[in-house]
Amino acid sequence: MSAPGSCMRVGDYELGKTLGEGSFAKVKFARNTKTGDRVAIKILDKNHVLRHKMVEQIKMEISTMKLIKHPNVVQIHEVMASKTKIYIVLELVGGGELFDKIVSSGRLKEDEARSLRIYFLIYKEDGLLHTACGTPNYVAPEVISNKGYDGRTFDVWSCGVILYVLMAGYLPFDDPSTPALYGKILKGQFTCPSFFSSGAKKLIKRILEPNPHKRITIPEILENEWFRKGYKPPSFEHEEDVNLDDIDAIFNDSEEHLVTEKKERPESMNAFALISRSQGFNLGSLFEQEVGLVKRETCFTSQFPPNEIMSKIEEAAKPLGFNVRKHNYKMKLQGDKTGRKGHLSVATEVFEVAPSLHMVELRKTGGDTLEFHKFYKSFSSGLKDIVWKSEAITEEKEEAR
Structure with a gap:
């Protein structure tokens, strides 16, 4: 048995406390032992990714994050893998969880909520996704119906739920009973608070449209009058300037591509x-x-x-x-x-x-x-x-x- 509280080192990074945990990944605080830089590292179980056929989805997520340079998009520094884990090294964003801020400090004003421009960068160009993932309150109707879904329209729905939460301070779809919650989501059964502006109400109703074929698309959102207020288009790196070799390397079991994981003597807290x-x-x-x-x-x-x-x-x-x-x-x-x-x-x-x-x-x-x-x-x-x-x-x- 290792020493109590012993720290884990992965490549050049020393892992610290867990910042967050989801259905498929864990995010830990980490420090680069060579530069002293503080980062966040997203850790995924490689067998889990392979078993659920998520390889292409993970590759797409990493590639997209590498290509986008925008102040509201978390930057990705590098990708590593051991024999059992995938490590995605990310920009460290402080402040804790957004929902906790809303619970403790109250809802955001519309201009504040709009400025966040939240979008999930996971989608598949040629076909439907079938892995049900995410918190039930944010899941789109087509995921619940289990008929396969387009990741882009699914993400639009989830972002609509987040936008609603930011401005209202509570969820649009909520119920102690999971079946009842799913029933509300499938019917698109929600109401907007009276303090929402007419522009915000119209956009959210078009986003939280239960029929994915009628739901507003990303290009249409980009042209929406409410959304465009103060909008700053994202800048993209030219593909030839971004190295994507490490993305394929994480699924290559060749020893030269794998980083080592080792427990070290625990450091005393400063x-x-x-x-x-x-x-x-x-x-x-x-x-x-x-x-x-x-x-x-x-x-x-x-x-x-x-x-x-x-x-x-x-x-x-x-x-x-x-x-x-x-x-x-x-x-x-x-x-x-x-x-x-x-x-x-x-x-x-x-x-x-x-x-x-x-x-x-x-x-x-x-x-x-x-x-x-x-x-x-x-x-x-x-x-x-x-x-x-x-x-x-x-x-x-x-x-x-």
Whole structure:
């Protein structure tokens, strides 16, 4: 078993904390050990990609991202592969998840929402896609009907949902019951808030058209009066100036094209890293926040050995109806009950801060955030024996009594 919190190095990059997790990929913070540059690395399981026949889709996504140079499009730096994984090195974009900002700060004004110009860069020129992917609330009707779909019209629908969320502050299609949610999506059953401008209402209704053949197309959106306000066309690199060789190389098992993955001795967290996580030192801090402020992760510190921390987490999770999977000093907790947004799942990881001090991060990777809060409130009571509290905090509590 590797050292607690040991860092993974892939090629020239040292991988850090997980920034996000989806159905098919995980995104981690990383640092280039030669240049010091901070990046985000999207990690895909190669066998999963091959098994679901997503090779051409992945190639198209990477190629398109390499060709587009635009301030609102995340830039891709390079692509690597090991024997089992594909690593896409991306520009690091700070600020957290957009939906969290909307929940905590409220909806955006129309000019702000329009300026984001969000578009998914995954499509196939010659035929229909058949892999159902994405969050149910954003999925187009043709995906639910399982008859195959054109990635371009599917993306138009998903961007329409995002635009609606940005301006309204909530989803156009939502229901605790997944079948009922799909029924609303299939019928295109939604209403626009009264504060939407007439131009925004007309565009969203044409985008969220359940019949993909009647849905507005990308060229038509580019000519739309509401959309064109302040529009800056993207600039494209000339194809001959962009190297696409590494895209084919990631599926080539020749040893010369593969990067090495190796665990290294854990680094002690520096002062900046500790300060950035300081609010998570106390288990109760998550619930001392303002009501309505949604958090998807938290952390605490412990002076107990990592093996005991792992055992205690497992003991606390199982009575709450969670299945536990362990790998090194990481754990996946999967709820056995279906909640408002599917099964609640939580990822935990133990980091070494010092030889006798460890930090444990808990992060929601699936399900409803409010359900995560309820789970954590019960879960935390089973961990109080291993949580470290500084003498200053203990003294303050004693004085308060």
